[in-house]
Amino acid sequence: MTEIIVVTSGKGGVGKTTTSASMACGLARRGKRVAVIDFDIGLRNLDLIMGCERRVVYDFVNVINGDCTLKQALIKDKRLETLHVLAASQTRDKDALTEEGVRRVLDELIAEAFDYVICDSPAGIEKGAHLAMYFADRAVVVVNPEVSSVRDSDRILGLLASKTQRSSNGNGGVKEHLLLTRYNPRRVASGEMMSVGDVKEILGLDVIGVIPESPDVLAASNAGVPVILNEESDAAAAYGDAVSRLLGEELPLRFLEEPKRGFFARLFGG
Amino acid sequence: MGLLALFRSKPNSASIAKERLRIIVAQERGGRGGPDYLPLLRRELLQVIHKYVNVDPEAVQINLEREAGHEVLEFSVALPEKPGE
Numbered sequence: 365m366t367e368i369i370v371v372t373s374g375k376g377g378v379g380k381t382t383t384s385a386s387m388a389c390g391l392a393r394r395g396k397r398v399a400v401i402d403f404d405i406g407l408r409n410l411d412l413i414m415g416c417e418r419r420v421v422y423d424f425v426n427v428i429n430g431d432c433t434l435k436q437a438l439i440k441d442k443r444l445e446t447l448h449v450l451a452a453s454q455t456r457d458k459d460a461l462t463e464e465g466v467r468r469v470l471d472e473l474i475a476e477a478f479d480y481v482i483c484d485s486p487a488g489i490e491k492g493a494h495l496a497m498y499f500a501d502r503a504v505v506v507v508n509p510e511v512s513s514v515r516d517s518d519r520i521l522g523l524l525a526s527k528t529q530r531s532s533n534g535n536g537g538v539k540e541h542l543l544l545t546r547y548n549p550r551r552v553a554s555g556e557m558m559s560v561g562d563v564k565e566i567l568g569l570d571v572i573g574v575i576p577e578s579p580d581v582l583a584a585s586n587a588g589v590p591v592i593l594n595e596e597s598d599a600a601a602a603y604g605d606a607v608s609r610l611l612g613e614e615l616p617l618r619f620l621e622e623p624k625r626g627f628f629a630r631l632f633g634g
Numbered sequence: 635m636g637l638l639a640l641f642r643s644k645p646n647s648a649s650i651a652k653e654r655l656r657i658i659v660a661q662e663r664g665g666r667g668g669p670d671y672l673p674l675l676r677r678e679l680l681q682v683i684h685k686y687v688n689v690d691p692e693a694v695q696i697n698l699e700r701e702a703g704h705e706v707l708e709f710s711v712a713l714p715e716k717p718g719e
Contacts, residue, residue, distance in 0.1 A: 558652055
């Protein structure tokens, strides 16, 4: 059984690609066969975050147009044997993605017995975002604890509930999960940032992960090594937990509280 | 945060954010699933009303209620206390 998961948000810059890359790595590390697809046609970025940008020969649109086979376009990850990346095309043609074409590629991945297909959605609610979510079984909605991100993600929830294959064929709809990123426990404690409970209450979703704000995320994208692979990072541990929850394990949320600081550190600031 | 910050009380902006979101999300969810023409209908009705009365755009509410077998389109305008102002 292949499960198709869309990583989406509405708003840009909240961490969709970072999340797609880390979730895909995390699932592959657990032995799953994973394909992660960049749906952001014209603005390819997943390849950079995955660190395989120099190995892109064929892309998603090439496969759809029949310029190459799916096998030729799938880039095998050098770190994790069961992980594959399908890069977005850099074409400016907005109609390059078609529902029929996307369906064909996904059907082939299903036939190839992949366990998970992660669809990294572009920002916005245009065609790319629509097609990234259309065939999904599950959705990971990436949200920053910030007003515009929360509102936009609610808009996305509306689309998941009405404009997807599962919503229209009565298959019980797309299962939705909330993933909070850039979470800053210190600012939550001081009342400057909405808490995970606040966002959960507004959106009415179950929480699959809370990723603490961390300099490791930028360092990871600089290096082209998904942050989940950084053994020393809290953000990596939080993504690891999210992957476990995706696989059905029940784990308490971590990193919701500020690490304890010593008396002098508190007194003199920092 | 230094010693002085302990004595300064800041307004709790997170609770303001939560309250604003609660209202806007509820409002936007209410409009969902309704026909696509509702926002346009609202704007055009507002333009017509504006020709006669100066109403606040916020004072115009459109609700679509579904009951068994029929739908009710409810339209309400709160008029200003002194019309024309």
